Amino acid sequence: MTLPATPGIGFKPEHFAAIRETRPDLGFFEVHAENYMGEGGPAHRTLEALRADYAISLHGVGLSIGGSRIDRDHLARLKRLVDLYQPESFSEHLAWSSHGIYLNDLLPLPYTEETLALVCDHIDEVQAALGRRMLLENPSTYVLFEQSTIPEIDFMTEISRRTGCGLLLDVNNVFVSCTNHRMDPRAYLRDFPLDRVGEIHLGGHAEEELPSGPLLIDAHGTPVADPVWALYAEVIAAAGPLPTLIEWDNDVPDFPVLMAEADRARAVLTRRVAHAAR
Template identity: 50%
Template sequence: MPSPRNVRAQPVPTAVGIGLRPPHFGHVREQRPAVPFFELHSENFFCAGGALWDAFDAVRRDYPISLHGVGLSLGSADPLDAGHLGKLRELVRRTEPALLSEHVCWGAIGARHYNDLLPLPYTDEALDVMVAHVGQLQDALGRRVLVENVSSYLQFAHSTMPEWEFLAALAARSGCGLLLDVNNVYVNSVNHGFDAHAFLTGIPAAAVGELHLAGFQRKEGRGGPLLIDTHDRRVNPAVWALYADTLAVLGPRPTLIEWDRDLPDFAVLEDEARLATKYLDVHAESHAAVAA
């Protein structure tokens, strides 16, 4: 019989999963809720074993798993951290996740690490760095990686292209996929004053492998509202509307409910997933009818 750590993860279905955080591990192991897939943060499992590993093994025996990294700093001017990359490679080897993702951002430079996913200038130089680092990551892991658009609260004056054009070029040149965070598209569209629909139509639909949904906080300032991607509340109605538009433009995709701070009862996450499933089912039926 194979070791639990050699059990291949099942494929992620085109359905709505939930971001699984350690406080909910016990509930999932005991109750085995009817969730299509779970996503976990890669860095939480950069360890040789222990209770968290045992919980992870138990969950992935029963559910498809997506691993989502937050610390590789793909957009940094520094080389990729060889130690971090090695730990991620070992984690992927041991767990064989169905999906693997990281972020289009930077968060470390000169051995200094920041507790945030910081935005890039959208320039040819930054694109070259991202293409090289994503290529290095995919070569090291021997697999395609999805990269996620991040929320931001400032723009670089010397950017030469819109965010969606940068993402499209990154996918085309590196061969990576895109993890489209619908909440981040909406947050940035309000913060920076662009048309969210232009973002959706400006990225290659075939490259999008997963969607994220989360909650944000709204702050009022002298220059107008500022939306902050907090992952600490239910999905906003405006983001639900944009999710419907996203499905209409891109077609049905595996979708994840993210909630990282002030975690509610697991039932609240299931309720959010049920609502997302209603949107997904409508567009799955629509796309099936068109195909027929």
């Protein structure tokens, strides 16, 4: 199963009534896996109704792919969820978030041969347990490690090559990281293995002004910024239409605001299809 190459939106329960009433023209909804690991209840009844009408992208935030080990109990709960809803896609982050306890953050990794082997082993474990291919998302980062010896793109490409996993390209994360590290996001995207991308994320970011210059934060609480839309258009021009998610997790607006963002993504995807048909 694969997601349709159309816009999708991150599902929020407060929007369920509007979704049922309007039946929006969306290819899929994305839900965070950890929100549905309980047994039954209203959350599952809502997700069952949503699943009956739309494709689902299941997005993990707590598997800690880059941690010292995969929590087997967490993985078992994830497998039950995947088996129950049969989502068209499952994805996780290139990050770690647990070390004996769970931390409410997605923390960065040094890009070394040792870390590469560890992440690949963990992805192999997850894919074997789930019986399916997963997608791995590029991170937003605020620091660089002196120990890193492998460029991020090479690191992710090699993970995909060794494990067979796909990649989730978060264009906002690219813009955030490259701005923070004084790098060129267009150069990053030119080198990114777009043929391995199974989904795109677009979200908003916040900006803090520091003595050293602007620091961008992947905050998911505002509309997608114009520079990110421009980068997204270049990606679609190069790769062709791809499933595209609008992420908005904080200060969540009314549903029509999210639909306006999805329609903006649809316009980019439609232009690429029209151009290809000429």
